Every structure is written in structure tokens, then in C-alpha cells.
Amino acid sequence: MTAPLWTAFDIASATDGEVFGDFAAHGVAFDSREVGPGDLFVALKGEATDGHRFVDGAFAAGAAGAIVSDAVNGPHVRVADTVAALDALGAASRARTNAKIIGVTGSVGKTGTKEALFAAFDRAAPGAAHRSLKSYNNHVGVPLSLARMPADTRYGVFEMGMSAAGELAALTRLVRPHVAVVTTIAPAHSAFFASEEAIADAKGEIFQGLEPGGTAIIPFDSPHRDRLIAAARPYAGRIWTFGRGEGADIRAREAVRGHRGTLIAATLPGAELTFSLAPPGDHWVANAMAVIAAVHAVDGDLAAAGLALADMAGLAGRGRRVTARVRDGDALVIDESYNANPASMAATIALLGEEKAGRRIVVLGDMRELGEKSPVYHAALAQPLAQANVDFALLVGPEMAALANELEGRVDFAHVPDAAAALARIDDLIEAGDAVLIKGSNAIGLARLVEHLGSGAVAAGNKPCSI
Structure with missing residues (x-):
């Protein structure tokens, strides 16, 4: 049995809590539906619900113990505020590790970059790398991801998101990265910001938590490059840029697209690297340069990183490819159903245009928060x-009504009110030999269409399309 992630007395020490029944936990969860045997359940109190209602269910699922603010049956640590306790547990996890920590943010590409970084470190040090799961990148997800990090981790990769100014500053001071990466700045969450420059400023907050001497990694080809450099300068011991353009510190000098991916010749400070990149698209070339930059910044294994990028597969909702069985044959479904903004929409539509297919079909859902x-x-x-x-x-x-008006007389289309209406039409729409891109904001629910089409489907090869 591996050493426990947390003992009851470790938790109490970190959270200023009181132990009621000794226990040892091997995992952490705040969603009772995700609790497994041996986990610690954190009963969060929020505006919509109270996790204390689910403590009995968590114990029934095998939880070893709980963090609570009310008396409950079962071993637990009682604290004044469970949300503050989760923050404290995350901070304690960060304090006890000697791992190299990488923080990742951006409007587009942060989840794919985070997953690629984890793959690179896990390739070099199997079992010793840790990262945020799913898109746990907010004020609750980040401390949870930290709290889940084993003490003997060598590399930790944490995604950080925001929807308002000031949020990233708080998260990055909790994560305290040695390397802070900004991917692409685009008009995501622009409903909450006056301009794209304001979004860049909010993303630039990630540098405020850098450890002394830490490295800021910034997109060279971004129109906001100089703005981000200015944001990093007071906090970073070193600033590196990445991209395609002349002058980037980590530069894709050549990127040649082939049948099995993109062959990249990269120039780095003091090194050169040639490797294959499985995910297609210029946006993934940029993501790969960010990955290589972060690995190089912590003196990681560049060869292992190159091998990991050659093996990268698409993520569910972010580029996974499945084959849909349709009548007399198969259709390719590109699953981009988790998220959408103008930049990621344009990039994935362009990739669809490169597919060799009988017909190219898109199912596009609203882009929210614009x-x-x-x-x-x-x-x-x-x-x-x-x-x-x-x-x-x-x-x-x-919100797709504006596009419907623009498409009149240009592209054949249909406009439906919701995912249920789209699901009712999808079987009659798709034919064998089609390539189908499904993309929209997660709240639209287009994952239902992917699940329907992929029922009994097989993977369509290791050639993902993630954003």
C-alpha cells in the first residue's frame, strides 16, 4: 500500500481543525459522486448547495474521512470554514513538496498545453508527475488539484483560469509556480472585460505568484506580447518567448506537415530539438513550443518531451476523434464540444477544411460570455x-442567429434552438464518408451528440485535433 496522501492529523495541522476519529486518505474530492474508497471528502458550503448533505453518501462510497464544519457521523476533521480549509490544504501540499511547479493559463490552449506538459514529464519520470484533472482551474479546482498532489511529486502542472480581474493573482500565489506559461490571448469571457487588452492584463496576473528567479513564458507572435512582458518583468527572474516568428527564444524554425503529424525543428536557448507533433494545426505548433519552453526552463528531459508530443492523442471534448457508424459505412466525428471562442472556432474549422472527406459538416453551438x-x-x-x-x-x-443571417446564400445550413433539436436531426444529416466537427460552449450540451454518434464507435486513429 502506498503512503497515505493525508492523515487526519496532517489535515488538522494544515487547516487548524479538530480530529474526530483517526483516518488516512489516499485521494481528495469535493463532489460526492467522485468519491472512491479511501478518499477524503471535503464538504463545501456554497450558494447553491451544502456538501454536508452528501457526507453520508460519501462514506457509503468508501470515503476514509471528511473535512466538515458541522458534526457528522464518521471520522472527520472539523473546521470553521470548509472552503478556507481546502485552500489551506492546497497551500500545505504546495509547501511540503520539492516538485518543480508549472502554472498554465491563456484564453485558448491551456488545457491541451497542461496535458502535453504532464505527458512530457510523465514520460521522463513515470509516476512522479502530477497535474490538474479535467478543467479544475478555478478558486475551488486549483486548491483541490494541489491537495491531490503526492508529497514526493517531481513535476506538478496546474491550469489556472479566470473570468474576472484579480482571480488569477489569488490562484497563482497559491500555486507558486517556478514557471508560468501564457498560451494564446483571445476574446474569451469578453463579457466581463472591456477589451482584449484587459483580458491580457488579467492573464498576466499569473506572473505575480512566480517563485524567486522563476521563468515567465510568453507567446512571441501575440499582439499582446509586450504587454505580457511588462506584466512579467517585476516578478520573473527570466522571460522567454515562444512561437514561429524571428526573435522568439523558443522558435519553431521549421514545421512541415505530414501524414503522421508535423515535423518540427526547434531552436532553444543553448539547444536545438527536432521532433514530431501528433496534433495538427498551427495552434498546436504554438502549444508545443510552450511545452518545450517549460520543460527546458526546469532542466527537464527534452527528448522525452519530444516523444510525448509525438504520441499525443485528442482529449474528450477537445479534439478526440471517433468513428460514427452510419448506414453503409463510417463518418469521422471531431469532438470539440467542451469549449468555444472565436479563436478556437476559426482554428478547428480551418483544420476541418484540410480533411479529405466526402462532405465537411459542422455542428456549431453558441459561443458564450462574449x-x-x-x-x-x-x-x-x-x-x-x-x-x-x-x-x-x-x-x-x-446566439448563432447572427451567423445564420451571414450564411444566407453562402453555405447550406439549418438553425435549431438547442442541443435536443440538434440531436433529433443528426442521424438524418450524416452520411458515410463525412467529416463532422462538433464544437460549442460546454453549456450548450453538444457532448450529447458526440456520445450518441460515438455509441459503439472505435477510435479513428491517433491524429487528434485539440485546441
Whole structure:
């Protein structure tokens, strides 16, 4: 049996709590539906629900103990505030590790970059790398991900997100990264920001938590490069840029697309590296440069990183490819159902245009949180759809009305109100030989279409399309 992640007395020491029944936990969860045998259940109190209602269910699922603020049956640590206790547990986990810590943020590409970094470190040090699971990147998910990190971890990779100014500053001071990476800045969450420059400023908060002498990694080709450099300068011991352009510190000098991926020749400070990148697209070339930069910054194994990037597969909701069985044959389904913003929409539509297929079909859901410019951003998708020679577009949600108006006479389309209506049409729409891109904000629920089409499906090869 491996050493426990937390003992009851460790938890009490970290959270200023009181032990009621000794226990040892091997995992941490705040969602009772995710609790497994031996886990610690943190009963969070929020505006919508109270985790104390699910403590009995967590123990029934095998929880070893719980963090609570009310008296409960079963071994537990009682604290004044369970949300503050989770923060404290995350901080204690960070304090006890000697791991190299990498923080990742950005409007686009942060989850894919985080997963690629984990794959690189896990390849070099199997079982000694840790990362945020799913998209646990907010004020609750980040401390949870920290609390789940074993003490003997060698490399930790943490995704950090935000929807308001000041949020990243708090998260990064909890994570205290040795390396802070910003991927792409784009108009995501623009409903909460006055401009894209304001989004860049909020993303630049990640540098405020850098450990002394830490490295800031910034997209060279971004129009916000200089703004991000200025944000990093007071906190970073070293600033590296990555990208395709002349002058980038970590640069893809050559990127040649082939049948099995992209062959990249990269130049780094004091090194050169040639490797294959499995995920297609220029956005993934940029992501790969960010990964290589972060690995190099912590003196990691660049060869192992190159091998990991060659083996990268698509993530569910972020580029996974499945084969749908349709009548007389198969259709390719590209699952981008988890998230959408103008930059990621344009990138994945362009990749669809490169697919060799009988027909190219898109199922596009609303892009949420774009504010008053939402109609402009949605209508602007007409151009990439036309350039990709899309044969048919199924538009889902009220905000897609702007794109529907723009597509009149340009691309065949249908506009439906919600995912349920799209699900009712999808079987009649798709034919054998089609390539189908399904993409929208997660709240639209287009994952239901992917699940339906993928029922009994097999993987369509190791050639993902993630953003």
C-alpha cells in the first residue's frame, strides 16, 4: 500500500481543525459522486448547495474521512470554514513538496498545453508527475488539484483560469509556480472585460505568484506580447518567448506537415530539438513550443518531451476523434464540444477544411460570455466556414442567429434552438464518408451528440485535433 496522501492529523495541522476519529486518505474530492474508497471528502458550503448533505453518501462510497464544519457521523476533521480549509490544504501540499511547479493559463490552449506538459514529464519520470484533472482551474479546482498532489511529486502542472480581474493573482500565489506559461490571448469571457487588452492584463496576473528567479513564458507572435512582458518583468527572474516568428527564444524554425503529424525543428536557448507533433494545426505548433519552453526552463528531459508530443492523442471534448457508424459505412466525428471562442472556432474549422472527406459538416453551438460583441464574433465565423469549403452547417442556440443571417446564400445550413433539436436531426444529416466537427460552449450540451454518434464507435486513429 502506498503512503497515505493525508492523515487526519496532517489535515488538522494544515487547516487548524479538530480530529474526530483517526483516518488516512489516499485521494481528495469535493463532489460526492467522485468519491472512491479511501478518499477524503471535503464538504463545501456554497450558494447553491451544502456538501454536508452528501457526507453520508460519501462514506457509503468508501470515503476514509471528511473535512466538515458541522458534526457528522464518521471520522472527520472539523473546521470553521470548509472552503478556507481546502485552500489551506492546497497551500500545505504546495509547501511540503520539492516538485518543480508549472502554472498554465491563456484564453485558448491551456488545457491541451497542461496535458502535453504532464505527458512530457510523465514520460521522463513515470509516476512522479502530477497535474490538474479535467478543467479544475478555478478558486475551488486549483486548491483541490494541489491537495491531490503526492508529497514526493517531481513535476506538478496546474491550469489556472479566470473570468474576472484579480482571480488569477489569488490562484497563482497559491500555486507558486517556478514557471508560468501564457498560451494564446483571445476574446474569451469578453463579457466581463472591456477589451482584449484587459483580458491580457488579467492573464498576466499569473506572473505575480512566480517563485524567486522563476521563468515567465510568453507567446512571441501575440499582439499582446509586450504587454505580457511588462506584466512579467517585476516578478520573473527570466522571460522567454515562444512561437514561429524571428526573435522568439523558443522558435519553431521549421514545421512541415505530414501524414503522421508535423515535423518540427526547434531552436532553444543553448539547444536545438527536432521532433514530431501528433496534433495538427498551427495552434498546436504554438502549444508545443510552450511545452518545450517549460520543460527546458526546469532542466527537464527534452527528448522525452519530444516523444510525448509525438504520441499525443485528442482529449474528450477537445479534439478526440471517433468513428460514427452510419448506414453503409463510417463518418469521422471531431469532438470539440467542451469549449468555444472565436479563436478556437476559426482554428478547428480551418483544420476541418484540410480533411479529405466526402462532405465537411459542422455542428456549431453558441459561443458564450462574449458580451455585446457576440453577434459580431458569431457572424465572423462565416468566412472560415467558406474558406474550409464546409458543405453544411447545423447551428445550435440563439446566439448563432447572427451567423445564420451571414450564411444566407453562402453555405447550406439549418438553425435549431438547442442541443435536443440538434440531436433529433443528426442521424438524418450524416452520411458515410463525412467529416463532422462538433464544437460549442460546454453549456450548450453538444457532448450529447458526440456520445450518441460515438455509441459503439472505435477510435479513428491517433491524429487528434485539440485546441
